[in-house]
Amino acid sequence: MAEPTRQFLPSTSAHFGISEYHRRGLQTLINSNSVTDADQEQHEAGNSMPSKSNDSSAVKLSATSNLKTSARHDLAMIFTCKVCETRSVKTACRESYEKGVVVARCGGCNNLHLIADHLGWFGEPGSIEDFLAARGEEVKKGSVDTLNLTLEDLAGRELSTCDLISSVQSQRNSRSTFFVSLCWQITRTSKAKLRNMTTAACCFRSTSLPSSFSIHKKLAVKRNSNAVSFMGLLSFSPKTSSFSTGLISISLKQRRSKNSFQVRAVVAPSEAVSGFDEMVAGTQRKYYMLGGKGGVGKTSCAASLAVKFANNGHPTLVVSTDPAHSLSDSFAQDLTGGQLVPVEGPDFPLFALEINPEKAREEFRNVTQKDGGTGVKDFMDGMGLGMLVEQLGELKLGELLDTPPPGLDEAIAISKVIQFLESQEYSMFTRIVFDTAPTGHTLRLLSLPDFLDASIGKILKLREKIASATSAIKSVFGQEQNRQGASDKLERLRERMVKVRELFRDTDSTEFVIVTIPTVMAVSESSRLSESLKKENVPVKRLIVNQIIPPSASDCKFCAMKRKDQMRALEMIKSDSELSSLMLIEAPLVDVEIRGVPALRFMGDIIWK
Ligand SMILES: Nc1ncnc2c1ncn2[C@@H]1O[C@H](COP(=O)(O)OP(=O)(O)OP(=O)(O)O)[C@@H](O)[C@H]1O
Numbered sequence: 162m163a164e165p166t167r168q169f170l171p172s173t174s175a176h177f178g179i180s181e182y183h184r185r186g187l188q189t190l191i192n193s194n195s196v197t198d199a200d201q202e203q204h205e206a207g208n209s210m211p212s213k214s215n216d217s218s219a220v221k222l223s224a225t226s227n228l229k230t231s232a233r234h235d236l237a238m239i240f241t242c243k244v245c246e247t248r249s250v251k252t253a254c255r256e257s258y259e260k261g262v263v264v265a266r267c268g269g270c271n272n273l274h275l276i277a278d279h280l281g282w283f284g285e286p287g288s289i290e291d292f293l294a295a296r297g298e299e300v301k302k303g304s305v306d307t308l309n310l311t312l313e314d315l316a317g318r319e320l321s322t323c324d325l326i327s328s329v330q331s332q333r334n335s336r337s338t339f340f341v342s343l344c345w346q347i348t349r350t351s352k353a354k355l356r357n358m359t360t361a362a363c364c365f366r367s368t369s370l371p372s373s374f375s376i377h378k379k380l381a382v383k384r385n386s387n388a389v390s391f392m393g394l395l396s397f398s399p400k401t402s403s404f405s406t407g408l409i410s411i412s413l414k415q416r417r418s419k420n421s422f423q424v425r426a427v428v429a430p431s432e433a434v435s436g437f438d439e440m441v442a443g444t445q446r447k448y449y450m451l452g453g454k455g456g457v458g459k460t461s462c463a464a465s466l467a468v469k470f471a472n473n474g475h476p477t478l479v480v481s482t483d484p485a486h487s488l489s490d491s492f493a494q495d496l497t498g499g500q501l502v503p504v505e506g507p508d509f510p511l512f513a514l515e516i517n518p519e520k521a522r523e524e525f526r527n528v529t530q531k532d533g534g535t536g537v538k539d540f541m542d543g544m545g546l547g548m549l550v551e552q553l554g555e556l557k558l559g560e561l562l563d564t565p566p567p568g569l570d571e572a573i574a575i576s577k578v579i580q581f582l583e584s585q586e587y588s589m590f591t592r593i594v595f596d597t598a599p600t601g602h603t604l605r606l607l608s609l610p611d612f613l614d615a616s617i618g619k620i621l622k623l624r625e626k627i628a629s630a631t632s633a634i635k636s637v638f639g640q641e642q643n644r645q646g647a648s649d650k651l652e653r654l655r656e657r658m659v660k661v662r663e664l665f666r667d668t669d670s671t672e673f674v675i676v677t678i679p680t681v682m683a684v685s686e687s688s689r690l691s692e693s694l695k696k697e698n699v700p701v702k703r704l705i706v707n708q709i710i711p712p713s714a715s716d717c718k719f720c721a722m723k724r725k726d727q728m729r730a731l732e733m734i735k736s737d738s739e740l741s742s743l744m745l746i747e748a749p750l751v752d753v754e755i756r757g758v759p760a761l762r763f764m765g766d767i768i769w770k
Pocket of ligand 1: 454455456457458459460461462483485487599707708709748749750751752753754755756
């Protein structure tokens with residue numbers, strides 16, 4: 162048998178470490194004649210010889226002896242095949258590495274690389290460390306805590322070549338450890354590679370995230386139709402110097418086998434161009450608000466956009482601020498409860514939140530009543546401060562509190578979401594999609610922040626006047642503290658309202674997408690909505706015309722008439738002064754109900770191109 166030459170060209174940054182944490186029992190020892198494969202997924206070693214290589218591997222062995230993917234595999238290594246530049250993670254038996262023979266097959270080009278050969282089968286006995294040392298190259302060893310794999314290590318190449326789209330940071334779990342999920346988006350070229358499971362690219366967005374990290378415990382491998390996710394403990398060196406531990410989730414996309422969702426008949430109308438590339442680009446947070454007349458498909462469009470963002474690597478949050486929520490129905494999952502609920506199905510994190518408007522309204526009422534509403538009025542009446550009561554009348558506070566203006570609950574709901582998103586815990590979300598309430602509500606919502614801002618401002622001023630006029634009396638009544646607390650709350654609420662207003666008008670981060678259907682009534686309403694949005698300086702670029710009946714060769718008279726009507730409405734859009742300037746996205750009426758993630762994915766692929 163011709164003796165293959167072994168050639169390893171490890172990178173100088175290569176390091177190696179074996180943790181002492183999880184020693185295997187003797188019963189799992191492989192005898193010194195054994196050859197082990199070094200592949201976590203396939204047991205393939207020993208069936209062919211390591212390639213005689215001019216191909217060389219930049220080998221990085223990392224300490225993961227507590228890796229529990231298999232009882233036999235307690236050593237992990239990451240290496241780059243110099244033949245095909247594929248980065249691979251493999252696990253092997255430590256005893257085999259120390260006493261036997263270990264070869265690793267490159268997932269990209271199928272070449273075998275010799276990692277250890279203590280039996281001298283392929284030349285001088287030794288291991289990769291010896292081979293590297295012979296070349297005068299550096300071998301680094303480390304314990305679990307000192308293993309710091311860079312992002313490039315996981316990506317397997319320069320990150321500058323990746324289109325870094327998103328990242329996920331962390332949520333604290335009840336035990337105060339970090340759950341860290343890393344997500345990444347890759348360029349079209351790298352996507353092709355990923356489909357072959359050859360490489361992956363990661364990225365971080367948040368500045369608070371570590372610059373280096375290592376996986377030192379693999380917890381789970383999750384497979385679904387088009388992704389494999391690795392979950393593992395992560396250690397990293399944050400800016401604050403000490404090491405932290407968390408969980409890492411890495412997804413490798415595979416070629417999608419078959420769309421599990423089948424529609425019986427769909428005709429995509431003319432070129433649907435939504436400019437999705439622009440929508441998905443960038444890692445900075447963006448807000449998309451979808452609104453329109455009741456029943457036109459706002460929820461379906463919002464949910465399908467959220468699924469599409471998530472499947473394109475953006476950790477996404479979809480929020481319903483419509484008092485009559487239908488997100489749960491649309492996703493076919495229970496998303497109620499006013500909390501962030503993970504949506505099952507998409508490749509990357511997607512969470513949903515249905516805000517409880519009644520609760521939000523109640524909250525507002527409590528705060529204002531304590532400080533500026535009937536509480537203050539009663540108090541002032543009692544004190545004989547007639548002239549201030551007059552000012553109260555001007556504010557129409559009673560009206561505000563007894564019959565909250567329409568749109569108030571939604572404004573509070575949105576401000577609540579902003580509050581959520583400002584916290585570090587939710588900094589991972591890079592796309593926020595709002596499923597808003599029907600048009601009328603939304604229009605009132607738009608003017609509401611200004612109205613509330615003014616009202617609350619007046620309430621606060623009034624409070625100050627009362628405070629100075631009655632401080633002595635109040636201290637007798639012992640109410641000062643309560644009033645201060647309520648006043649602070651009110652001030653915070655006012656600030657949040659201002660933020661809602663700013664968010665709605667921020668052209669860099671926000672876009673309002675109008676959803677309509679091709680009927681004269683819906684188009685007229687959309688035109689009015691567009692006009693109002695413009696007046697309020699809310700950025701609007703896109704108009705979805707949903708439920709367009711596809712042309713048909715059948716003699717269905719009803720369908721033909723209906724389609725004719727629809728075409729008329731479409732013409733109306735094209736000549737409408739408000740709507741004609743918007744990017745028109747035509748979405749067909751499909752003959753199944755859009756329910757559940759596969760259906761939403763399907764719809765998203767039609768609309769968001
Ligand atoms: N393109 C489409 N083809 C077929 N059915 C659709 C399409 N778009 C939406 N639907 C269906 O229309 C119904 C209403 O859709 P959806 O709930 O998304 O509308 P909405 O505007 O959010 O309604 P509401 O104003 O009541 O919240 C749903 O049953 C949905 O499955």
